[in-house]
Every structure is written in structure tokens, then in C-alpha cells.
Amino acid sequence: MIGQFSEDTVRVFAAELGCALGFLHDFGIIHRDVKMENILLTDNGHLRLADFGLSRRLEQGGRAFTICGTIQYMAPEVLSGGPYNHAADWWSLGILLFSLATGKFPVPPEPDHCSMLRKVRGFPYEMPLSFSPSLSLLLTELLCKNPSRRLRTLDRFKRQTFFHRTTFDFELLQRQPVEVILELRERPDRAAKARRGLTFSLQPLRGFDFDALLSPAAMPETQLDAEVHARTAAPLPGPALRPPRGKGPRREVFV
Template sequence: MLASRLTHLHIPPSNSSPPPTIPIKISNSPTYSAPFHPPLLLHPPPRSSSGTHKSYTTAPTPSSAPPLASPSRNPSQLSTPIRRTSSTIRPPMILNVKFLRNKVVKKMGVVEIEEVKKVRMKGKSGDDGIFAMKVMRKDTIIKNNHVDYMRAERDILTKVVHPFIVPLRYSFQTKSKLYLILDFINGGHLFYHLYRQGIFSEDQARVYTAEIVSAVSHLHKSGIVHRDLKPENILMDADGHVMLTDFGLAKEIDESSRSNSLCGTTEYMAPEILQSKGHNKNADWWSVGILLYEMLNGQPPYTHANRKKLQEKIINEKLKLPPRLTSEAHSLLKELLQKDPLKRLGSGPRGAEEIKSHKWFRTINWKKLEERELQTKFTPDVSGNDCTANFDKCWTTMPLDDSPAPTPTAGEHFHGYTYVAPNPWLSTE
């Protein structure tokens, strides 16, 4: 049962003012803890150089949402079956939390609806595991019409297993908040390192881009479109490999379908999304092209302080490529940043294989890459599993106050949210 896995949940304090440890234990009694502090996903602060890169959507949420789908994974990928708690099979499907021994380690960021904290969880054997805890207020989710996105994120994370995607370990809820427990990736955001280095060399960017292509390809094969690929949503582990995170705008789309939602982060949104022409997985390949351009040049190809003018530039302006880049890099960028989604690299019947076989990737051994055997060109300076040195201090030094949240009346939106990964202690070392 999930409760037995979460016997002790510690959120260690910041170095500046350690708060006292509050004992916490999970109970099966029908009582609930006071709301935890409202946290976020793994986002860095807004960019001072080019303005806030904010994700947004305009898709409405139905007045009544069906219960969350049961977790499902490819049996060939897992050696143990999915563990379900009693909370996941009987309404109201809420993990009964009476007291959580919870000590916040570091606050990793804040956005409108959610927040992410680094937490320490004590396992059965007494060894501690460091995780990222994403916390979302139910009332804000409902108010902002984000119920569908919240439900999709949790469902998608239960299905995805890939070496370059941050794995979900648990999900649970209280009366007022939702919680996702994911692996803590301590190398920081890709944006943080790009901002510090200015630009990446083609050799350095090649490995990162290949790992992103591998992760996105896996999503597409699973019928999932990410729709918010950007440096803030890509983390780097202690070995220098990138890890895709934040599935808050991801959507499951079958091969013949298109989505008409206006969602994403403007600088990385494909023209067909901005024009409301309907989009599919091809929109992700546009975002990969923007990411590669930014890694090689320090900023996206289309920027403007005014959102409307920025959208017009993305739709109409011709791509300008720096002459210092190799002809192979020019070729790949032109093909990924093709404004017509049907002509974009990766849109053909071979999908991601078209991208993997591009001459810019000729030095990449894709089998070794997906086994994490390729040597990275850069390794972040990490002092331990709980190191936060590679995250911006404006987030990790924030006060760890806990804001109460009201209990929404529309609780049926969140039935079935609880989940336990088949082996949640797989990566706690």
C-alpha cells in the first residue's frame, strides 16, 4: 500500500533557517493533514534576457470530468506488476493522510498553479531517497480550467518509461491538493547551464538534441505529444544526460487526430498551433528545432516583447541562420523549422527515424545513446544526491511557508489520482 511506502516523508530545511522536524505518518483513518505548502514543477525563474517564457492554454475544461484512467504500461518494459492501493479502486479514491512527517528540503520553483519541492523520503530499510514533490492546488486547477491537463499529466506519467524522461514514483492527494513524487534530478535545468555558458558547441548540443529526440520519439510511439518543449522543461542529471520533464500540457493523440488547443510557450510554439490549424506530433519537432537553435545561438530564432508580434514573426518571418554553424547544422535547422508541418523533418512515415538519420547526427550511435553509454561533453558540478547548486538561488532560498488552500466542491474531478510505480525505489541511490 502507498501508505506503507510513505511511512516517513522528510522535506529537509534550507541551510539558512532549519525548521523543526514535524513527525508525519500516513494513516488509513478518514482524516486529512493540513494542506502542504503550494509548490511547482521543475522550472527556473523567468529569463531576464528575453522575458518570461510562460506556458499558457486556452482550452476549456468540461464541467464534469470522468475519473482518471487506471495506470497502464507496456508489460515488456516492466518485470513487476503495477501496485494499486485500496485508495485507487474505491471512491472517493483519496489517500487518507492524517500526519505526514514532512520536512521541506528546498523549494525548487513557483508558478501560478503549482510548486515543486525537493523532499527526502525514508524507505522501509531506513535508507533515504531524494525526490521532487510537485504540489498543485485543486481550487486553482478548477478555476483555471486545467482539470484535463492535470489528469492527462498524471495518466501519461504512469505510462512512460524512458532513460531520458523523469519517472513518476507516486501520486496522491489530500482534500485540497494533488501531489506527484518524481525522481529529483540534481544537475539543474538545461536553461541554467545554457545561460551560464552562453552557447553550446555543436558537439555538446548534438548529444543533448539526440537524447531529446530519443525521448520525444518514445512519446510519439506511445501516442503522446509533449507540446511544451523548452530548456526550462529539460533537466540535466549528475552524469550530464538530459531528462525531459513537465507533462502538464502533454496530450494523448492517435495517429489520425489533431488537437486544436492553443497551448505551449510562445517562443517554442509551431506556426500551426498559433494559427489554430490543428496540430499533432509534428509540432514537437518544430520545438526541437527551436531548442537546437537556442543551444547553438543563445536565444530562440524568433523573439519579441509583444506576444502578438512574436506570433506574427513565427508565422511569417524567414529563418535566419548564423554563418558560423556547419552546413549540416544549417540543413537540420531548416528542415525542423519548416513552417509547413507536412514538409517538416519527422513528419513522414518514418517519423523520428528521418531525424536520427540526418547527417548532423552521423556520429551518434543511437543504441549506445539510449543505453546511456555515450560520454557527454559536460558534467554539472554536483556534490551529492541532494545537491541544489545547479538551480537558481532565487528559488532554492525561498521561504518554506505553507499556505492553506480551500477544499473545492467539485471533488469528482480527482477520483482515482493515487498511484504507486512498480518499483518506486528504483533510482533513489
Template sequence: MGARCAKRRRHQEGDKPCLAHFSVIRSIGRGAFGKVCIVQHRSSHKLYAMKYMSKERCIRQNMADNVLKELSIVTTLDHPFIVNLQSSFQDARYMYIVSDLLLGGDLRFHLNQHGIFREDRSKLYLCEIALAVDYLHSRSIVHRDIKPDNIILDEKGHAHLTDFNLATRLEPDKLATSFSGTRVYMAPELFSTCNGSTPGYDHRIDWYSLGATLHEMLRGRPPHQLPSSLNSHQVLMIQHESPLELPSEWSSDLISFVSLLLAFSPQSRLSSLDSIKKHPYCTRIDFAWIQSRRAAPSFVPSQHCLNCDPMYEIEERVVVSTPIHDRRGRGRKSSKGASSEVETAALEALSTSFIEYKRITHE
């Protein structure tokens, strides 16, 4: 037994990543077809976040192409304010995505805890995510789902953009047309594309979403309430006709800045890092200093607790108490019986198309 354990621990650095290289510490989240765990690399003892997804569930929910598309994007990214991919690998039943571990909690959790943020705190988050968005746009990538839920803090309090499930890469001189995003953070041109009044949209939708996120950080709510019962025409009417209710005690520069980020027309919107830098609200900010991560956040997350909803951990312990390694090795049959020939072919295609990636280096 000891020899077998020793053999398991001797991983060569040139080896392809696999589940045996990691020890699972705890579960921290879950989605429709996968879960997220904190894992520790057995050789380096470094901690990472690992998302593992059922291939079968992805196929049955028609999400396999989304997973592959997201992976094709995140394997190309490396930025201090993005949650960067570290490795990806697969086995017969699951896909594994290993990324930076950030334990500071997402902005949705902190907004739920505090209601609103101070202006200096919000401004730093805005600048850090603006740098990340500019980096994405320089690579023709549109995130399409910027919101507090998708901005995570590290242990020092710096903000990082995550979740590229809806991201797309724009071809030169092409517009995106799919209706993607989270309703209250979506730019008007997404709705006008949906109802056919405009041919599509481009990267400028991300700046609107960032403006909506800034509004929520400062006001405790998005700029407009847009219930799902409203159709696209009604949403556009609200976005165009309903004035932003911005506090009179805000500085004129802040009011102007938020208003321009949330401009109805993309032509009138602040829609580049350069235009943000030139606005009076940001002219005194040293973005190179922020890029270097030397700007000290005014808020540092607690390091004595998990900065997320504690109910998940309780539910996970009740529902699943078996370690991930044991579950992966059981060869459990599908709850819906044997896969059809179509599903089998889809599984084979997914396994063939899956991108296996390794960024992790252990000195």
C-alpha cells in the same frame, strides 16, 4: 518514545507509499500550488524529488484536471531520458508525486550561466531528448512544452525531459486543438489552429519545439522574439516571413538541420526520429549507443552546489522554516474560511480520481 520511532521506521515493502516513508532533506522549488523537496526513503536511504500540491489550491485555480491528466500519463512512462515517476499518494489535503532526483540543473539555468553551449554538447542533448520524444510519440503522447526549462541534467550530464503538465494523448486520427505551450517554442500550426485557419495539430509540434531549443542552445536565444502583444496572425507572419539568422561559420549540414526542424510547414519539417537519423548532420551518430547512456557528456554539472537559482532556498528559509511533516499534521483551516459545498464535492472527486502509484522497489 523509542518504541514509537521504531514502529515508524518499520515500513513493509508491500505497504502503500505514504509521507511517513520519507524524510525531507530540503526544498528546491515551488509553483503556484505546490513545492518540490529532496526526500530520502527511510528504508533504502535513496534520494528522490517529491512534489506536493494543495488539493484546495488546485481546485480553486481550476488545475485539478490537469494534475490528474498529467498523472495518468506519467504513470505509463519509463525511459532513460525522461524524469520518471516513482510513486504517487495523497492525504486529505495534499497530493504527493515522487520522481527521479536529478541535481544537474535545467538547461535554462546553464544557459543563464554560460550564454550558449558548444555544438558537441548541444548535439548530445538533442539526441537524448529526440529519443525521449520518439518514445512519447510511439505512445501517442505529445509533450507540448519542450524548452530548456523542461530539460534537466543528471549528475553525469545526461539530459532528461520533464514536466508533463501540458502533455496530451492523441486519439487515433484525431488532432489536438488547445492552445498550449510556451510562446517562443510553439510551432506555427498551434497559432494557425488558434486563429481557425487549420483544424488542429499533431505530434510534429514537438519537433519544432526541440528545434527552437537547439537554436537557443547554440545561439543563446530562441529563433523568433514573440512578445505577448502580438496576435496569432502577427506571430504567423513573423514565423513565415522572418528568415532564420544562422551563422555563416556553421557547417552546411547544421544549417540545414536546424532549418528543417524549424520549417514553417509541418509537412516539410524533420518530424520523426527516423528522419533525424537520415539527415546528414546525424547519419554518423549511433543512437543505440546514446540510448544505452554510454555516450560521455562533454559537460558534467558541479556536484558541490545546487544547480539552480539560490534565491529560492533563501526565500524558502525565510518564509517557511517548519518541516513538511509538521505542516501536514496541523490540520490548519483554510485562509478563506470553510470550503463551500461545491469545493467539498470537488475535493472528494479529486481524491477519488487521484491515481496512487508505486514503482519504487527497495531490495
């Protein structure tokens, strides 16, 4: 097994991102590009979901059809051209959590959405034996290929056994710093990496397969809307938990 975050750290990140999605969906917004590059970090190592260049208003019960997003994170119903709804964001969250827990994507990317769809439909999404049963169950429910059966609400997300004794209260979640992120900030080479735009890169994590995870060659993005594509951020050279270098203004959602 290559480098990865501990399940305790993944639990904190999952709770914060789940709250962000629940907040957006309650206001009738689908993000459509939940991925590692669209996550910001606070000084204490907590997460903020950012970059709403592909988001749109979609009321509960509504349907969308535009194929957009980052191909490794796109739900099968998005890859197929819809219809899809807010459940697609929960699939993307499942892919992101899997990559944080293992250091790699569950399915290698394909060069186009049709090829990726065939692979996603045929892949069993088996959980590594190193996962705890509760984490395996959470990811299995998030990566359910049938969106009507997928874990797709914050209430159901909170009830997962993986979050036993975990608070979803914003103030309490933010109170305890994420130690692994603070340790990265204190490394002697942090200043040099900051000048190169790699301040929060996960590259210092020993054994983390950053080339396979987020190298430019492994990050094809599929956009059918030319105007939307112009606002889509370019891939980053490493698995940095920081905002992409897009052209438009960036907004944060504080959960």
C-alpha cells in the same frame, strides 16, 4: 556570437531529446511544451524530458486545436489555433536546439500569440554562418513552417548528416558523461547556487546571454485553457536546464 554549447554537445542533447519525442509519439502522446525549463539533468549531464502538464493523447493522424505552450517555442500551426499534430513538438525541438547552439532565440518573443504568429510567419529562419552545414540543414528541416514538409519522425531525424556516426542506442548514449555539465557542477560556487535553486544554471557559461534567453520579461506564455494554465510552470530567471516550479507532480520519460 555570444556564448553557446559546442556542436558536439548539441548533438548529444539532440539525439537524446529526439529519442524522447519518438518514444512519446509512438505511444500516441504529444508533449506540447518542449522547452529548456522542462529538461532535467542526470548526474552525468544527460537529459530527461519532463513536465507533462500540457501533454495529451493524440493518435497518429489525429488533430489538436488548443493554443498552449510557451510562446517562443510554439509552432506556427499551434499559434494559429490548429489543426496541429505531433509535428509541432519537432518544431519546438528545433527552437530549443537553436537556442542551445547560439545562446538566443531565433525570433524575439511577442506579448501574445497573434503577434507572435505574424512574426513567425514572416521570419526567414536563416542559420548563422558559424553553423556547420549539417547543423544548418537539421534546423532548417525542423523549423519548416509547413508541418507536412517538416522533419517530424525519429527515423528521418536519425538519418540527418548531423548525426553521422552518432548512436541512438540508449545505453551507449548514456555511457559517456557530458563534460561541460560536469565542469559546471565542480565550480567552487556550485553550493551557493544550489541553495538559491541555480545548481545547473548555464549562467557560468562565459558570455551566455541568459537575460535575453529566459528572463521573466521575455517569457510570455499563452494559455486558453484556464485549468491547464493553472498547472503551467512559472518562467525561470535564467536558462536553467532543470524542471520548472509547477504545482502538479512531475514525471520523467527515460529515453
